[in-house]
Amino acid sequence: MSEPQPLDDSTVRSRLVLPRNPALMLVSPLGWRAVLYCATSILVGLLAILSGVLGLFVLPLVTWATANAERYRLGILGLPRLTPLPRSGVRHPWDSRGFGEGNLAVWGITVLFGLVDLVPGVVLSVLVLGTGTSLFQVLRRWPPGIEVAYTAAALVAVLIVGLYVAWALAAAQAILVDLQLRPYSELSRRVDELTESRRELVDVFAGERRRIERDLHDGAQQHLVLLSLHLGEADYALGEGRTDDARKALDAAQSSVESAMTSLRETVRGIHPQVLADRGLAAAVRESAARQPLPVQVEVTGDRQPSDAVALAAYYLVSEAFTNATKHARCTSVSVRLSLGDPLEVEVYDDGVGGAHILPGHGLSGLRERTQALGGDCWLSSPPGGPTRLRAVLPNPPGRAGE
Amino acid sequence: MRILVADDAALIRAGIIGLLERAGHQVVAEAADAPELVAQCRRLAGAEGLPDVVITDVRMPPSMTDDGLRAAVLLRETYPGLPVVLLSQYVAPAYAATLFEGSSSSGLGYLLKERVGRVVDFLRSVELVAAGGLVVDPEVVGQLLNARRGDPVLGRLTPRELEVLSLMANGAANNQIAGQLVISTAAVAKHVANIFSKLDLGPNEDNRRVRAILAYLNR
Numbered sequence: 312m313s314e315p316q317p318l319d320d321s322t323v324r325s326r327l328v329l330p331r332n333p334a335l336m337l338v339s340p341l342g343w344r345a346v347l348y349c350a351t352s353i354l355v356g357l358l359a360i361l362s363g364v365l366g367l368f369v370l371p372l373v374t375w376a377t378a379n380a381e382r383y384r385l386g387i388l389g390l391p392r393l394t395p396l397p398r399s400g401v402r403h404p405w406d407s408r409g410f411g412e413g414n415l416a417v418w419g420i421t422v423l424f425g426l427v428d429l430v431p432g433v434v435l436s437v438l439v440l441g442t443g444t445s446l447f448q449v450l451r452r453w454p455p456g457i458e459v460a461y462t463a464a465a466l467v468a469v470l471i472v473g474l475y476v477a478w479a480l481a482a483a484q485a486i487l488v489d490l491q492l493r494p495y496s497e498l499s500r501r502v503d504e505l506t507e508s509r510r511e512l513v514d515v516f517a518g519e520r521r522r523i524e525r526d527l528h529d530g531a532q533q534h535l536v537l538l539s540l541h542l543g544e545a546d547y548a549l550g551e552g553r554t555d556d557a558r559k560a561l562d563a564a565q566s567s568v569e570s571a572m573t574s575l576r577e578t579v580r581g582i583h584p585q586v587l588a589d590r591g592l593a594a595a596v597r598e599s600a601a602r603q604p605l606p607v608q609v610e611v612t613g614d615r616q617p618s619d620a621v622a623l624a625a626y627y628l629v630s631e632a633f634t635n636a637t638k639h640a641r642c643t644s645v646s647v648r649l650s651l652g653d654p655l656e657v658e659v660y661d662d663g664v665g666g667a668h669i670l671p672g673h674g675l676s677g678l679r680e681r682t683q684a685l686g687g688d689c690w691l692s693s694p695p696g697g698p699t700r701l702r703a704v705l706p707n708p709p710g711r712a713g714e
Numbered sequence: 715m716r717i718l719v720a721d722d723a724a725l726i727r728a729g730i731i732g733l734l735e736r737a738g739h740q741v742v743a744e745a746a747d748a749p750e751l752v753a754q755c756r757r758l759a760g761a762e763g764l765p766d767v768v769i770t771d772v773r774m775p776p777s778m779t780d781d782g783l784r785a786a787v788l789l790r791e792t793y794p795g796l797p798v799v800l801l802s803q804y805v806a807p808a809y810a811a812t813l814f815e816g817s818s819s820s821g822l823g824y825l826l827k828e829r830v831g832r833v834v835d836f837l838r839s840v841e842l843v844a845a846g847g848l849v850v851d852p853e854v855v856g857q858l859l860n861a862r863r864g865d866p867v868l869g870r871l872t873p874r875e876l877e878v879l880s881l882m883a884n885g886a887a888n889n890q891i892a893g894q895l896v897i898s899t900a901a902v903a904k905h906v907a908n909i910f911s912k913l914d915l916g917p918n919e920d921n922r923r924v925r926a927i928l929a930y931l932n933r
Contacts, residue, residue, distance in 0.1 A: 525778075528773070528803060529723075532803055533723045533725065533726055534725075535828070536726055536803075536827045536828050536830065536831075537725055537726055537729050538831075539828045539830065539831025540726070540729045540730070540733060540830045540831050540833075541729070542831055543733075543830065543831035543832055543833035543836070544732075544733060544736070544833055546833065547833040547834065556736075
């Protein structure tokens with residue numbers, strides 16, 4: 312959901328500031344938006360009273376609906392709409408919880424402003440219509456006399472006064488509504504964000520387990536099957552008195568065990584590299600770089616050690632980038648730039664063929680989710696023809712190392 | 715025997731092929747993934763004739779799930795009675811069920827991959843399947859039995875008869891069962907007869923052994 316984020320108080324106020332020159336008021340979008348806002352205020356206000364009186368017993372439902380209408384109506388003034396709240400607590404239309412979360416106060420504000428706006432609304436409409444009509448009539452007389460100028464000036468004056476009045480009323484109502492509703496909307500938005508990031512983390516977790524399972528299946532398990540096969544063959548050969556064949560099979564068994572050990576070591580390193588825990592991120596990245604079949608340049612600046620989660624995320628990003636570069640990019644060199652500050656920045660660059668994507672459900676996508684869950688973000692730039700650049704930024708506040 | 719071997723791990727494929735060839739069998743084709751397995755089988759069917767038995771891994775490319783199993787089911791639909799031995803890295807009774815459901819019931823094997831290490835047993839299983847027999851890994855049998863506790867049909871069997879049946883499922887002949895359970899061959903024959911009658915397999919039913927095992931596994 313790309314709901315715009317609620318703004319802080321000063322930004323809300325600054326969006327409601329008028330142009331200095333009163334003449335500019337006529338062309339200021341804010342003034343005319345305010346007129347529209349006030350007009351709908353009257354309408355919504357009257358509706359709010361009416362439904363409040365008619366539906367006295369379902370007043371919680373009415374106040375809840377009113378508050379939601381007000382959230383959306385802020386958009387008329389060019390303010391971001393506030394995230395509506397789910398009717399989580401409200402079980403039935405007369406459940407008094409419908410009054411909560413600022414709803415009752417907003418209903419009051421809506422009714423009040425509906426009534427207050429009505430008076431200047433009617434007066435100003437009459438004035439504008441009156442001067443407009445007389446201007447129309449003086450224009451029809453030919454040749455135009457000096458009274459055309461008077462009437463036009465009067466119309467402009469009435470319009471400017473009307474726009475100011477509309478602005479004052481609209482801004483007052485919007486600020487009050489915003490003050491009432493924003494805290495709850497903010498909460499609701501945070502809850503949405505947390506739910507989303509928790510779901511993503513679970514996905515990342517599941518993906519990780521799948522990867523480990525695959526590593527074990529393709530690695531250690533295959534070698535162990537082979538070991539069993541060679542041992543069986545040795546036994547079979549011995550039974551038939553072919554000692555040379557048996558010895559050959561035992562040799563093969565030996566190398567299967569060694570391969571299984573190597574493969575297990577690789578898998579374990581993939582789960583949590585020992586050197587990362589012992590020597591920190593920079594050493595782990597250097598070690599990983601040294602294991603690549605290509606020359607890898609590593610450049611480290613700063614010395615603020617990140618927390619375990621951040622270090623692991625950064626390490627995985629680098630490893631995944633190495634894997635992609637060596638497997639798919641057909642590149643001749645790779646370079647890594649790691650900046651251990653706050654935020655921690657890591658960038659992997661290769662001069663390969665490019666064209667890499669972050670596909671949902673694949674390695675990089677999981678790593679991006681992990682990065683975002685930690686409060687950071689990651690970007691991939693890989694135009695066809697290369698080069699490929701993977702960049703990630705992770706928050707790395709002081710004093711959290713080894714957490 | 716003429717054998718087709720399919721496994722995506724080149725090392726294991728080579729190992730199995732070496733084993734079979736040293737035991738005097740002929741590996742007529744090999745495949746590294748499920749589509750290749752089907753293609754090789756079609757090619758052989760069109761040229762020198764179907765292999766006597768197909769040995770395939772369950773988990774293979776392209777999707778790295780149960781492609782090998784699905785290829786085997788497909789092959790048995792196209793060539794009914796083609797003997798297939800499935801090798802699996804882990805026990806999944808659901809795989810066995812899929813395999814035994816759709817096809818004519820003979821000439822099938824479902825074994826854990828590491829059983830290839832018991833060379834003599836493995837070769838015997840392959841020969842049994844090629845001859846139209848049914849071989850199911852003891853692990854799978856154990857799990858299936860566990861899942862079917864309280865089954866009315868199996869409930870009629872005594873624990874001893876269940877034991878005999880599970881060994882039958884593993885491809886053992888009467889004298890081998892007698893050896894394993896340390897009882898006489900005559901006693902085994904009596905148990906087997908009891909099993910047949912309790913599972914309503916009359917004396918005129920052909921291939922009663924296979925039917926008993928299937929009844930035991932999933933019917």
